[in-house]
Amino acid sequence: MENTQAKYLKIALLGYGKMGHEIEAIAKDAGHKIALIIDTHADWQEKESLLNKVDVAIDFSLPESAVSNIKKCFAAKVPIVVGTTGWYSEFEAIKNLCMEEKNTLFYASNFSLGVNIFSAVNTKLAEIMNRFPDYRVSLKETHHTQKLDAPSGTAITLAEGIIRKTEKLKSWELVENKSPEQLAKDLLPITAIREEQVPGTHEIVYHSEVDFIEIKHEAKNRKGFAKGAVLAAEWIVGKTGLFTMNDLLAL
Ligand SMILES: NC(=O)c1ccc[n+]([C@@H]2O[C@H](COP(=O)([O-])OP(=O)(O)OC[C@H]3O[C@@H](n4cnc5c(N)ncnc54)[C@H](O)[C@@H]3O)[C@@H](O)[C@H]2O)c1
Incomplete structure (x- = not known):
């Protein structure tokens, strides 16, 4: 056309x-x-x-x-x-x-433009953090209770972006009954939370013994x-x- x-x-x-x-x-x-x-x-x-x-x-x-x-x-x-x-x-x-x-x-x-921008920032941050192995990374997503799949497709894409840039990580794992710290060091822990009336939120945290670095995307609506x-x-x-x-x- x-x-x-x-x-x-x-x-x-x-x-x-x-x-x-x-x-x-x-x-x-x-x-x-x-x-x-x-x-x-x-x-x-x-x-x-x-x-x-x-x-x-x-x-x-x-x-x-x-x-x-x-x-x-x-x-x-x-x-x-x-x-x-x-x-x-x-x-x-x-x-x-x-x-x-x-x-x-x-x-x-x-x-969502915001999620795509967030994803690009996530990949860049992972590339930087790969040089600082004292930090451990974890991912948390929060969605409404009608969402049955966990983790969200967006959380998986974000996790894959981090893993591609982080030499010490092999894969991600959904953390259900244990704390992220209990997971093997070569796994990226993802926590999936389901709450009433919550728009989709994705948070990525790098923590060391002395501080936290956190990025977050929170959708307000569709x-x-x-x-x-x-x-x-x-x-x-x-x-x-x-x-x-x-x-x-x-x-
Ligand atoms: N890519 C994104 O950013 C994004 C965001 C939200 C939802 N989604 C996806 O979009 C899809 C629709 O989501 P929704 O929340 O609007 O679902 P929905 O169930 O509210 O709407 C789907 C509509 O498709 C209609 N339909 C059925 N057969 C059809 C056909 N042959 N041709 C055209 N329409 C037909 C249904 O009658 C229904 O009204 C889902 O796959 C969802 O996962 C993607």
């Missing part, structure tokens, strides 16, 4: 649940038009022909519908931003399709994810290829 570079975009929302509604509000605030909403299989049957009238699609649907939605956008030559998680076992096939057919896909498991997804949609129009938050933020 042509590079419109238009300030105001015609957006298709694929998935109109909690995130779809957040994105609608943010996109409208930015002056964009929600030109198409698809929330069910029946919607696809009724409205698929309208897909080629939009500038960009944003998918926050279900793990089992994301791949099919991506393929429909590829077929219609519509750039797509995907926030849906849980479909990555099919990532290689989608990546190949994207590159071979010169399609446009932007995907991220976390669209708007951060929606803002990042709309920013990605504005950014990919006119581009071809596969993109992530690192490309958008040049981190």
